[in-house]
Structure formats: structure tokens, C-alpha cells
Amino acid sequence: MEYDVAFVGLGYVGLSSAVCFADRGINVLGIEIDSKKLNMIKKSNSPIHEKNINELLQKSIKKKKLSFSKELKDVTKTKIIFLTVGTPSRKDGSIDLKYINQATKDIAIAIKNIQEYFVIVVKSTVVPGTALKIVKNLERYSGKKNSIDFGVVVNPEFLQEGNAINDSLKPDKIVLGINSEKDKKIMFNLFKKIYRKNLPIVYTTPSNAELIKYANNSLLATKISFMNYIARIAEQIPDGDVEEIKNAIGMDKRISESFLNAGLGFGGSCFPKDVKALIAFSKEMNINSDILQSVLTINDTQFMSVFDILKKELGSLQGKKISILGLSFKPETDDIRDAISLKIIKKLLDKKATIRVYDPIANDNVRDIFGKSISYASNSESCIKGSECCIIVTEWKEFKNIKPKDFTRLMKRPLIIDGRRIFSKKKFNKLEYHAIGLG
Numbered sequence: 001m002e003y004d005v006a007f008v009g010l011g012y013v014g015l016s017s018a019v020c021f022a023d024r025g026i027n028v029l030g031i032e033i034d035s036k037k038l039n040m041i042k043k044s045n046s047p048i049h050e051k052n053i054n055e056l057l058q059k060s061i062k063k064k065k066l067s068f069s070k071e072l073k074d075v076t077k078t079k080i081i082f083l084t085v086g087t088p089s090r091k092d093g094s095i096d097l098k099y100i101n102q103a104t105k106d107i108a109i110a111i112k113n114i115q116e117y118f119v120i121v122v123k124s125t126v127v128p129g130t131a132l133k134i135v136k137n138l139e140r141y142s143g144k145k146n147s148i149d150f151g152v153v154v155n156p157e158f159l160q161e162g163n164a165i166n167d168s169l170k171p172d173k174i175v176l177g178i179n180s181e182k183d184k185k186i187m188f189n190l191f192k193k194i195y196r197k198n199l200p201i202v203y204t205t206p207s208n209a210e211l212i213k214y215a216n217n218s219l220l221a222t223k224i225s226f227m228n229y230i231a232r233i234a235e236q237i238p239d240g241d242v243e244e245i246k247n248a249i250g251m252d253k254r255i256s257e258s259f260l261n262a263g264l265g266f267g268g269s270c271f272p273k274d275v276k277a278l279i280a281f282s283k284e285m286n287i288n289s290d291i292l293q294s295v296l297t298i299n300d301t302q303f304m305s306v307f308d309i310l311k312k313e314l315g316s317l318q319g320k321k322i323s324i325l326g327l328s329f330k331p332e333t334d335d336i337r338d339a340i341s342l343k344i345i346k347k348l349l350d351k352k353a354t355i356r357v358y359d360p361i362a363n364d365n366v367r368d369i370f371g372k373s374i375s376y377a378s379n380s381e382s383c384i385k386g387s388e389c390c391i392i393v394t395e396w397k398e399f400k401n402i403k404p405k406d407f408t409r410l411m412k413r414p415l416i417i418d419g420r421r422i423f424s425k426k427k428f429n430k431l432e433y434h435a436i437g438l439g
Contacts, residue, residue: 003029003067003078005190008103010041010068012048012164012269013123013157014084019053020168022060024194029077030068042068049334049361050164072106076114080190081107082121082155093276095127104134108141111150118150119186122206123157125213125274127281131177131206151183154206156213161268162332173200177209214281217274218292223259224266225298231262231437232305242437243421262437264393264419265302267329267338272296303343306391309417309434314389317351321412323387325380326394326420327359327366334361340419341393342369349373358383360396381410388413395420404428 005021007014010032022028032038037047044058060066075081085099104120111118120138122131131154135146144150154177159167174191178184184203191199204212227246234240242262250257266272275292282289314320329339336342341357345366348355357366358377367376377383380402384390390411392399400422407414408431416428418435425438 001027001067001077003027004193005029005080005082006031006075006078007082007084008072008075008107009083009085009099009124010037011084011086012161013159014082015041015046015048015057016050016053016159016164016168017082017084017123017157018066019056019060020165021194022063022065023056023169025065026190026194028060028066029074030066031070031072031074032068033070033072035070038068038070049332051162051332052165056165072103073110075107076110079116080119080121080186082123083107084123087124087126089273089276092280094280095125095277097126097130097133100124100126100130100134101137104137105141108138108144111144112142117182119153119183120150121153121155121187122210123155125156125270125277126154126210127214127277128207128210130210147180147182151178151180151186152206153178153183153187154209155187156209156216158213158216161270161335162330171195171200173202175202175204175209175212177204177206179206214274214278217271218278218295220259221266221271221275221299222291222295224261224263224271225295225302227260227262228265228298228302228436234437235305235439237439240437240439241425245437261421263302263395263421264306264340264344264436265299267340268335269337272299272338303340303347305436306344306417306419307347310389313415313432313434317348317353320353320389321387322348322353322355323377323384323390323411324355324357325359325383325390325392325399326396327357328362328394331394331396334359334365336362336365336369341366344391344393345370345374356383356387359394360398381406385410386412389415389417391417391419392422393419395422404431407431 004027006029007018008031010030018028018030040047044054046053046057083103085103088096090096131152135152139146156175176187230245231242234242246260249255250260275296279289279292327341328334328336355374356377357374358380363376404427415432421435
């Protein structure tokens, strides 16, 4: 069978993109070498938590728009191959391209004896210049020539975890780093089938496309750290409130209100990794990256504001009962990679506090790390019951429904640290209510 596209690597980006392409009528082949993961996916059971992904997966498989293989050589069943393998960080923060290099080599060997034109689309996040290295690898192992026998296109993703399906189906922009008119036409015709009209396509060079992804994420991370810096100032001034500051500056169309929420900092698999990778890349280029170093420094220390409040209100934490609401790095995902909750739990354990936690879907992932050293609640009420302080770490919608009287009724001491500003300070003014950026 011939397919319209193949996705090599069915992780977060690959699987989200594959099911969305299939939902729009594209014949998709998903290639995944991890047998356990592949078997889950074949049973319409996504290994990643995303809204509606299992339904789309089931629908696409049933309609035979989405098929799977463990063999990378099967990429020859299509002429458009998306690379969506992982690009992990090394210890120094620099990007590790081992999976990209291996996949590139395997693709080159697979297409070596086929006399048709292939387009290899790099969707994984890679530093500028990677596409040029991919071209050399493909030429070396296939014996073919770039722009004659194959093309390499850079098409970075801009998906938000927890909203990846919607972001895939309704993208703000499609960035295509392209070197030839032939590749441009092939990619345009593909995306025209998926998005039909009003394509928000930005055409640029492969290296620019690679840098756009890093610039995009690093700027969003910078906005978050900047507001956390302002929050620290607001906490030290009379009647300071970073929320009022955010609302005012967000009205400026040059700034916009997006990503201006002060809180405990950012986590996840993208922002920390991408900022560190850009810093490491800048170092190779002998370019000063102090601005991004500051973004990370603020983010890495922001969670300590919780312990400033705890020290002031509770003194020694030994034996104190602390409840934590929210464990995932953001709502609508079970992802705890670089989650702020982990930093807080580790510090509380060091202080010998008694910890009970609750998250709508991330409890098991945290249990895998901390085991029986902390306890796990099945809902928010049982989590806060009998505790001497409640820390809101992730802004899940269900937490917003907890009323001041619930905290008063259930907690031993209704001391609240609102790490995500989900509550109104006016409604909670009769409790011991503390919040990020609140003086």
C-alpha cells in the first residue's frame, strides 16, 4: 500500500500530528521501533495524555487512514517522510542528535535503490544547521543527491501539551524551511489537503526555520520569567499585586496578555530543554546568552518563594502536614518532566514534612519517583483534610471550585499558598491566603 506521508517516531509530536493528518483524510503510516508503545497505539490507547487523542486514534485506524509499522524500511511506501524522533539534552544542555542521525542513516539506506523523489521533513526540534548535516548524511548513505533525488524540509512544531490536537488542526502558523521550488510545491499541496484554505504558511530557509522554533519558545519562557521577576518586586511593595500589573500591561497590543501569568515557574519537556539548547548553541557561536541565563536562573529559583512563606508562617517543617494540589507541569497533561511539584516535594522531604498530594491524572507518575515517602489522595478534599498548609502548584480547573469554607472546614490550619493565582484574594481574605506576586 502507498501512503501520503510517514511519521518516524510516535512520541508526543509524531503521534499528535499523525492522528490529526489522518483525521483530515491523509493516508498516514506511523513508524515506531518501541514494541510496547506501538502495541498500545495499535489498540487505540495513546501513551501520551492529550484531549481527544484516543478517539481520533480509534477513528483513524477504523477508517484505515492510519497504519503502523516497526520497520523503518517501510518509509519507502510514501514519498514524504516526517522525522519526529526525540532530541534529548546532554548534561551541559546541548542537543543530542543521536536519534536524528540514526533515523537519517536508516532512511538513506532504505531509499538507496529506489528511483523516486523523496522529501524528508524535519519536525523534531533541532538547532540551526542540523538540516545541512542531515543532507550530508542522506547523501553519504544513499549515494543520492540533494534537490535531485531527495529534498530536506524543516517544519518545526508549535504544539502546547494538553492542547496538541487543537493546535495541530488549527495552527497559528506553519513554518517551512525550504531550499527548492519542487519541495515547496510538494509541501504546499500536502498542507492544502489538510487545511484546505487560508494556510498561514511562512516560507524561509531551513536554518531560519530551525531558529524560529527556539526563538519562539525562548521568548515565551522569557515572558514567564520576566513576570515572575516583577512578582518578586510586587511582593515587597505596599499593596503590591502582580495580577493588576499583568492586566494593565497585557492591554498593550505590543505586549499582549499571553504568557504573562506569574507563578512558580515553567516546566515540561519544551521550554527548559529548548532554552538550554539555545544557550549551548550560542556558546558554540561565541554569542553572549546572559538574557537566557537569567530566564533559567529566575525559573530555577522561583519555587523557593513557597519556602519563604512556609518559614515565616510555620517555622520548622518537621512533622508538619503539607498538602499539594497539582503535580503535572501544566493542566490537561500527566507530564511531570521538569515539573515544579517535584522540586517542592524534594525540598519538603529534606525538611522532614509529611506530604499528601493530589493530581487528576499525574499521581501515578509521581508515585513512580517518590513511592511511599509521600501519600497520594484520590481527590482534592481528601488531600487537604487535616493539613496545616495547602500549596496549589498546577492550575487544574477543578481546584478553582474549592471554596474558602472548604479549606476552613477540612484543614487543621487554613493556610493557602496559591502558586498559580487561581483564587480571588478578595474571596480568600478571611483565610491565611498567600499568593505569588501578592504583597
